[in-house]
Amino acid sequence: MRSLLGAAIEEEADVTLVDMEAGIEHLSRSGGTLAYADVLLIVMEPSRKSILTGARTLALAEELGIPRTFGVGNKARLPDDAEFFATVAGEYGVPLAGIVPQDPDVIEADRLGTPLGPDKGAPVRAAVAEIVAFVDEQLVQAG
Amino acid sequence: MKLGVVGKGGTGKTTLSALLAKSYAEQGRRVLAVDTDSNPNLAQNLGLDLGVTDEVPVLPRSLAVGLGDGTVTPAGLIAEYGVPTPSEVTILHAMRVSQAGAG
Known part of the structure:
Protein backbone atom coordinates (compact mmCIF):
# COMPACT_ATOMS: atom_id res chain seq x y z
CA MET A 1 0.00 0.00 0.00
CA ARG A 2 1.32 3.45 -0.86
CA SER A 3 1.72 5.90 1.94
CA LEU A 4 3.16 9.36 2.29
CA LEU A 5 5.65 8.01 4.81
CA GLY A 6 6.73 5.40 2.26
CA ALA A 7 7.30 8.13 -0.34
CA ALA A 8 9.23 10.26 2.17
CA ILE A 9 11.44 7.28 3.02
CA GLU A 10 12.14 6.67 -0.67
CA GLU A 11 12.72 10.25 -1.67
CA GLU A 12 14.13 12.00 1.35
CA ALA A 13 16.44 9.43 2.94
CA ASP A 14 19.24 7.13 1.83
CA VAL A 15 18.86 4.97 4.91
CA THR A 16 15.78 4.66 7.09
CA LEU A 17 16.26 2.87 10.36
CA VAL A 18 13.09 1.75 12.10
CA ASP A 19 13.36 1.03 15.80
CA MET A 20 10.55 -1.52 15.98
CA GLU A 21 9.59 -1.17 19.58
CA ALA A 22 6.15 -2.66 19.13
CA GLY A 23 7.53 -5.66 17.26
CA ILE A 24 7.17 -6.60 13.60
CA GLU A 25 3.88 -8.41 14.21
CA HIS A 26 2.26 -5.22 15.46
CA LEU A 27 3.74 -3.08 12.72
CA SER A 28 2.61 -5.48 9.99
CA ARG A 29 -0.96 -4.99 11.13
CA SER A 30 -0.62 -1.22 11.05
CA GLY A 31 -0.34 -0.80 7.31
CA GLY A 32 3.03 -2.21 6.50
CA THR A 33 5.08 0.89 5.66
CA LEU A 34 7.20 0.38 8.73
CA ALA A 35 7.03 -3.39 8.92
CA TYR A 36 8.48 -4.27 5.53
CA ALA A 37 12.18 -3.70 5.84
CA MET B 1 17.26 1.19 2.09
CA LYS B 2 15.02 0.38 5.01
CA LEU B 3 16.61 -1.28 8.00
CA GLY B 4 14.44 -2.62 10.80
CA VAL B 5 15.82 -3.20 14.27
CA VAL B 6 13.89 -5.40 16.65
CA GLY B 7 14.65 -6.94 20.04
CA LYS B 8 13.20 -7.41 23.49
CA GLY B 9 13.64 -4.77 26.18
CA GLY B 10 17.05 -4.90 27.77
CA THR B 11 18.88 -6.26 24.74
CA GLY B 12 20.39 -2.84 24.00
CA LYS B 13 18.31 -2.40 20.87
CA THR B 14 17.86 1.36 21.16
CA THR B 15 21.53 2.00 21.93
CA LEU B 16 22.50 -0.13 18.96
CA SER B 17 19.92 1.54 16.70
CA ALA B 18 21.36 4.95 17.54
CA LEU B 19 24.92 3.78 16.84
CA LEU B 20 23.90 2.21 13.53
CA ALA B 21 22.08 5.40 12.48
CA LYS B 22 25.10 7.52 13.43
CA SER B 23 27.44 5.19 11.56
CA TYR B 24 25.42 5.65 8.35
CA ALA B 25 25.26 9.40 8.90
CA GLU B 26 29.04 9.56 9.36
CA GLN B 27 29.34 8.12 5.85
CA GLY B 28 27.41 11.12 4.57
CA ARG B 29 24.16 9.29 3.96
CA ARG B 30 20.83 10.94 4.70
CA VAL B 31 19.48 8.97 7.62
CA LEU B 32 15.95 8.93 8.92
CA ALA B 33 15.51 7.17 12.26
CA VAL B 34 11.95 6.17 13.01
CA ASP B 35 11.02 5.49 16.59
CA THR B 36 7.81 3.50 17.00
CA ASP B 37 7.79 3.64 20.77
CA SER B 38 5.28 5.59 22.84
CA ASN B 39 8.14 6.19 25.26
CA PRO B 40 10.77 7.27 22.77
CA ASN B 41 14.38 6.89 23.88
CA LEU B 42 15.98 6.81 20.47
CA ALA B 43 15.99 10.60 20.13
CA GLN B 44 17.83 10.91 23.40
CA ASN B 45 20.39 8.36 22.27
CA LEU B 46 20.93 10.50 19.18
CA GLY B 47 21.78 13.48 21.35
CA LEU B 48 18.46 15.28 21.52
CA ASP B 49 17.69 17.00 24.84
CA LEU B 50 14.95 15.41 26.87
CA GLY B 51 12.82 18.55 26.65
CA VAL B 52 13.02 18.54 22.85
CA THR B 53 12.46 14.78 22.77
CA ASP B 54 9.14 15.19 24.50
CA GLU B 55 8.06 17.71 21.90
CA VAL B 56 8.77 15.55 18.85
CA PRO B 57 5.36 15.41 17.17
CA VAL B 58 3.86 12.01 16.46
CA LEU B 59 3.32 11.32 12.78
CA PRO B 60 -0.42 10.91 12.17
CA ARG B 61 -1.49 7.43 11.23
CA SER B 62 -3.14 8.75 8.05
CA LEU B 63 0.33 9.68 6.73
CA ALA B 64 2.03 6.50 7.93
CA VAL B 65 -0.39 4.19 6.18
CA GLY B 66 -2.07 6.45 3.63
CA LEU B 67 -1.54 9.60 1.61
CA GLY B 68 -3.26 12.00 3.99
CA ASP B 69 -5.51 14.65 2.49
CA GLY B 70 -3.12 15.34 -0.38
CA THR B 71 -1.82 18.66 0.93
CA VAL B 72 1.40 17.29 2.44
CA THR B 73 4.33 16.30 0.21
CA PRO B 74 7.00 13.73 1.17
CA ALA B 75 9.48 16.56 1.79
CA GLY B 76 6.81 18.40 3.73
CA LEU B 77 6.26 15.37 5.93
CA ILE B 78 9.95 15.37 6.90
CA ALA B 79 9.92 19.15 7.39
CA GLU B 80 6.85 19.04 9.58
CA TYR B 81 7.43 15.90 11.63
CA GLY B 82 11.16 15.20 11.33
CA VAL B 83 13.42 16.57 14.02
CA PRO B 84 17.13 17.07 13.34
CA THR B 85 19.51 15.75 15.97
CA PRO B 86 23.13 16.67 16.80
CA SER B 87 24.24 13.39 15.19
CA GLU B 88 22.92 14.54 11.77
CA VAL B 89 20.23 11.88 11.91
CA THR B 90 16.66 13.08 11.42
CA ILE B 91 14.27 11.48 13.85
CA LEU B 92 10.64 10.74 13.18
CA HIS B 93 8.29 9.61 15.90
CA ALA B 94 5.94 7.38 14.01
CA MET B 95 3.42 5.75 16.19
CA ARG B 96 2.18 5.20 19.65
CA VAL B 97 2.18 1.59 20.75
CA SER B 98 -1.52 1.91 21.52
CA GLN B 99 -2.05 2.55 17.80
CA ALA B 100 0.33 -0.13 16.64
CA GLY B 101 -2.06 -3.02 16.76
CA ALA B 102 -5.01 -1.12 15.36
CA GLY B 103 -6.33 -1.51 11.82
Whole structure:
Protein backbone atom coordinates (compact mmCIF):
# COMPACT_ATOMS: atom_id res chain seq x y z
CA MET A 1 0.00 0.00 0.00
CA ARG A 2 1.32 3.45 -0.86
CA SER A 3 1.72 5.90 1.94
CA LEU A 4 3.16 9.36 2.29
CA LEU A 5 5.65 8.01 4.81
CA GLY A 6 6.73 5.40 2.26
CA ALA A 7 7.30 8.13 -0.34
CA ALA A 8 9.23 10.26 2.17
CA ILE A 9 11.44 7.28 3.02
CA GLU A 10 12.14 6.67 -0.67
CA GLU A 11 12.72 10.25 -1.67
CA GLU A 12 14.13 12.00 1.35
CA ALA A 13 16.44 9.43 2.94
CA ASP A 14 19.24 7.13 1.83
CA VAL A 15 18.86 4.97 4.91
CA THR A 16 15.78 4.66 7.09
CA LEU A 17 16.26 2.87 10.36
CA VAL A 18 13.09 1.75 12.10
CA ASP A 19 13.36 1.03 15.80
CA MET A 20 10.55 -1.52 15.98
CA GLU A 21 9.59 -1.17 19.58
CA ALA A 22 6.15 -2.66 19.13
CA GLY A 23 7.53 -5.66 17.26
CA ILE A 24 7.17 -6.60 13.60
CA GLU A 25 3.88 -8.41 14.21
CA HIS A 26 2.26 -5.22 15.46
CA LEU A 27 3.74 -3.08 12.72
CA SER A 28 2.61 -5.48 9.99
CA ARG A 29 -0.96 -4.99 11.13
CA SER A 30 -0.62 -1.22 11.05
CA GLY A 31 -0.34 -0.80 7.31
CA GLY A 32 3.03 -2.21 6.50
CA THR A 33 5.08 0.89 5.66
CA LEU A 34 7.20 0.38 8.73
CA ALA A 35 7.03 -3.39 8.92
CA TYR A 36 8.48 -4.27 5.53
CA ALA A 37 12.18 -3.70 5.84
CA ASP A 38 14.84 -4.58 3.25
CA VAL A 39 16.93 -5.88 6.10
CA LEU A 40 15.84 -6.79 9.61
CA LEU A 41 18.28 -7.00 12.50
CA ILE A 42 17.30 -8.87 15.64
CA VAL A 43 19.24 -7.73 18.68
CA MET A 44 20.01 -10.59 21.07
CA GLU A 45 21.72 -11.00 24.40
CA PRO A 46 24.13 -13.83 25.15
CA SER A 47 21.48 -16.17 26.53
CA ARG A 48 19.84 -19.21 25.00
CA LYS A 49 16.41 -17.70 25.67
CA SER A 50 17.28 -14.51 23.81
CA ILE A 51 18.59 -16.41 20.80
CA LEU A 52 15.48 -18.63 20.78
CA THR A 53 13.36 -15.47 20.79
CA GLY A 54 15.49 -14.32 17.87
CA ALA A 55 14.74 -17.53 15.99
CA ARG A 56 11.01 -17.03 16.51
CA THR A 57 11.24 -13.46 15.26
CA LEU A 58 13.19 -14.69 12.23
CA ALA A 59 10.42 -17.15 11.38
CA LEU A 60 7.82 -14.39 11.69
CA ALA A 61 9.91 -12.07 9.50
CA GLU A 62 10.07 -14.76 6.82
CA GLU A 63 6.30 -15.21 7.01
CA LEU A 64 5.89 -11.46 6.52
CA GLY A 65 8.15 -11.61 3.48
CA ILE A 66 11.08 -9.61 4.85
CA PRO A 67 13.86 -10.72 2.50
CA ARG A 68 16.93 -10.54 4.75
CA THR A 69 16.95 -11.08 8.50
CA PHE A 70 20.02 -11.41 10.71
CA GLY A 71 20.76 -11.63 14.39
CA VAL A 72 23.16 -9.31 16.18
CA GLY A 73 24.87 -10.71 19.25
CA ASN A 74 24.97 -7.80 21.69
CA LYS A 75 26.64 -7.35 25.09
CA ALA A 76 29.16 -10.04 24.29
CA ARG A 77 31.87 -10.68 26.83
CA LEU A 78 34.69 -11.62 24.54
CA PRO A 79 35.92 -14.06 23.53
CA ASP A 80 33.56 -16.62 25.17
CA ASP A 81 30.25 -15.03 24.15
CA ALA A 82 31.30 -14.72 20.50
CA GLU A 83 31.62 -18.47 20.40
CA PHE A 84 28.37 -18.90 22.34
CA PHE A 85 26.48 -16.71 19.86
CA ALA A 86 27.97 -18.51 16.88
CA THR A 87 27.16 -21.94 18.29
CA VAL A 88 23.64 -21.34 19.60
CA ALA A 89 22.55 -19.07 16.72
CA GLY A 90 23.78 -21.82 14.41
CA GLU A 91 21.71 -24.38 16.32
CA TYR A 92 18.55 -22.32 15.89
CA GLY A 93 19.32 -21.30 12.33
CA VAL A 94 19.79 -17.58 12.99
CA PRO A 95 22.42 -16.08 10.65
CA LEU A 96 24.53 -13.44 12.40
CA ALA A 97 25.29 -9.96 11.05
CA GLY A 98 27.84 -9.37 13.78
CA ILE A 99 28.81 -9.47 17.43
CA VAL A 100 28.94 -6.32 19.55
CA PRO A 101 31.10 -6.44 22.67
CA GLN A 102 29.92 -5.44 26.11
CA ASP A 103 31.48 -2.08 26.86
CA PRO A 104 31.74 -0.17 30.15
CA ASP A 105 31.39 3.12 28.22
CA VAL A 106 27.99 2.03 26.91
CA ILE A 107 26.87 0.92 30.38
CA GLU A 108 27.95 4.28 31.81
CA ALA A 109 26.16 6.27 29.08
CA ASP A 110 23.02 4.21 29.73
CA ARG A 111 23.21 4.96 33.43
CA LEU A 112 23.64 8.68 32.79
CA GLY A 113 20.97 8.72 30.08
CA THR A 114 23.35 10.40 27.65
CA PRO A 115 24.43 9.43 24.15
CA LEU A 116 27.73 7.61 23.83
CA GLY A 117 30.41 10.30 23.55
CA PRO A 118 32.44 10.48 20.32
CA ASP A 119 35.61 9.39 22.13
CA LYS A 120 33.89 6.54 23.93
CA GLY A 121 33.16 2.92 23.14
CA ALA A 122 35.67 2.43 20.32
CA PRO A 123 35.25 -1.40 20.23
CA VAL A 124 31.46 -1.03 20.01
CA ARG A 125 31.72 1.56 17.23
CA ALA A 126 34.07 -0.70 15.30
CA ALA A 127 31.63 -3.61 15.65
CA VAL A 128 28.74 -1.40 14.49
CA ALA A 129 30.75 -0.21 11.47
CA GLU A 130 31.34 -3.86 10.57
CA ILE A 131 27.61 -4.55 10.75
CA VAL A 132 26.94 -1.57 8.46
CA ALA A 133 29.48 -2.97 5.97
CA PHE A 134 27.92 -6.44 6.25
CA VAL A 135 24.43 -5.08 5.56
CA ASP A 136 25.70 -3.11 2.54
CA GLU A 137 27.32 -6.25 1.22
CA GLN A 138 24.08 -8.21 1.52
CA LEU A 139 22.26 -5.54 -0.49
CA VAL A 140 24.95 -5.45 -3.17
CA GLN A 141 24.75 -9.22 -3.51
CA ALA A 142 20.99 -8.92 -3.86
CA GLY A 143 21.54 -6.44 -6.72
CA MET B 1 17.26 1.19 2.09
CA LYS B 2 15.02 0.38 5.01
CA LEU B 3 16.61 -1.28 8.00
CA GLY B 4 14.44 -2.62 10.80
CA VAL B 5 15.82 -3.20 14.27
CA VAL B 6 13.89 -5.40 16.65
CA GLY B 7 14.65 -6.94 20.04
CA LYS B 8 13.20 -7.41 23.49
CA GLY B 9 13.64 -4.77 26.18
CA GLY B 10 17.05 -4.90 27.77
CA THR B 11 18.88 -6.26 24.74
CA GLY B 12 20.39 -2.84 24.00
CA LYS B 13 18.31 -2.40 20.87
CA THR B 14 17.86 1.36 21.16
CA THR B 15 21.53 2.00 21.93
CA LEU B 16 22.50 -0.13 18.96
CA SER B 17 19.92 1.54 16.70
CA ALA B 18 21.36 4.95 17.54
CA LEU B 19 24.92 3.78 16.84
CA LEU B 20 23.90 2.21 13.53
CA ALA B 21 22.08 5.40 12.48
CA LYS B 22 25.10 7.52 13.43
CA SER B 23 27.44 5.19 11.56
CA TYR B 24 25.42 5.65 8.35
CA ALA B 25 25.26 9.40 8.90
CA GLU B 26 29.04 9.56 9.36
CA GLN B 27 29.34 8.12 5.85
CA GLY B 28 27.41 11.12 4.57
CA ARG B 29 24.16 9.29 3.96
CA ARG B 30 20.83 10.94 4.70
CA VAL B 31 19.48 8.97 7.62
CA LEU B 32 15.95 8.93 8.92
CA ALA B 33 15.51 7.17 12.26
CA VAL B 34 11.95 6.17 13.01
CA ASP B 35 11.02 5.49 16.59
CA THR B 36 7.81 3.50 17.00
CA ASP B 37 7.79 3.64 20.77
CA SER B 38 5.28 5.59 22.84
CA ASN B 39 8.14 6.19 25.26
CA PRO B 40 10.77 7.27 22.77
CA ASN B 41 14.38 6.89 23.88
CA LEU B 42 15.98 6.81 20.47
CA ALA B 43 15.99 10.60 20.13
CA GLN B 44 17.83 10.91 23.40
CA ASN B 45 20.39 8.36 22.27
CA LEU B 46 20.93 10.50 19.18
CA GLY B 47 21.78 13.48 21.35
CA LEU B 48 18.46 15.28 21.52
CA ASP B 49 17.69 17.00 24.84
CA LEU B 50 14.95 15.41 26.87
CA GLY B 51 12.82 18.55 26.65
CA VAL B 52 13.02 18.54 22.85
CA THR B 53 12.46 14.78 22.77
CA ASP B 54 9.14 15.19 24.50
CA GLU B 55 8.06 17.71 21.90
CA VAL B 56 8.77 15.55 18.85
CA PRO B 57 5.36 15.41 17.17
CA VAL B 58 3.86 12.01 16.46
CA LEU B 59 3.32 11.32 12.78
CA PRO B 60 -0.42 10.91 12.17
CA ARG B 61 -1.49 7.43 11.23
CA SER B 62 -3.14 8.75 8.05
CA LEU B 63 0.33 9.68 6.73
CA ALA B 64 2.03 6.50 7.93
CA VAL B 65 -0.39 4.19 6.18
CA GLY B 66 -2.07 6.45 3.63
CA LEU B 67 -1.54 9.60 1.61
CA GLY B 68 -3.26 12.00 3.99
CA ASP B 69 -5.51 14.65 2.49
CA GLY B 70 -3.12 15.34 -0.38
CA THR B 71 -1.82 18.66 0.93
CA VAL B 72 1.40 17.29 2.44
CA THR B 73 4.33 16.30 0.21
CA PRO B 74 7.00 13.73 1.17
CA ALA B 75 9.48 16.56 1.79
CA GLY B 76 6.81 18.40 3.73
CA LEU B 77 6.26 15.37 5.93
CA ILE B 78 9.95 15.37 6.90
CA ALA B 79 9.92 19.15 7.39
CA GLU B 80 6.85 19.04 9.58
CA TYR B 81 7.43 15.90 11.63
CA GLY B 82 11.16 15.20 11.33
CA VAL B 83 13.42 16.57 14.02
CA PRO B 84 17.13 17.07 13.34
CA THR B 85 19.51 15.75 15.97
CA PRO B 86 23.13 16.67 16.80
CA SER B 87 24.24 13.39 15.19
CA GLU B 88 22.92 14.54 11.77
CA VAL B 89 20.23 11.88 11.91
CA THR B 90 16.66 13.08 11.42
CA ILE B 91 14.27 11.48 13.85
CA LEU B 92 10.64 10.74 13.18
CA HIS B 93 8.29 9.61 15.90
CA ALA B 94 5.94 7.38 14.01
CA MET B 95 3.42 5.75 16.19
CA ARG B 96 2.18 5.20 19.65
CA VAL B 97 2.18 1.59 20.75
CA SER B 98 -1.52 1.91 21.52
CA GLN B 99 -2.05 2.55 17.80
CA ALA B 100 0.33 -0.13 16.64
CA GLY B 101 -2.06 -3.02 16.76
CA ALA B 102 -5.01 -1.12 15.36
CA GLY B 103 -6.33 -1.51 11.82
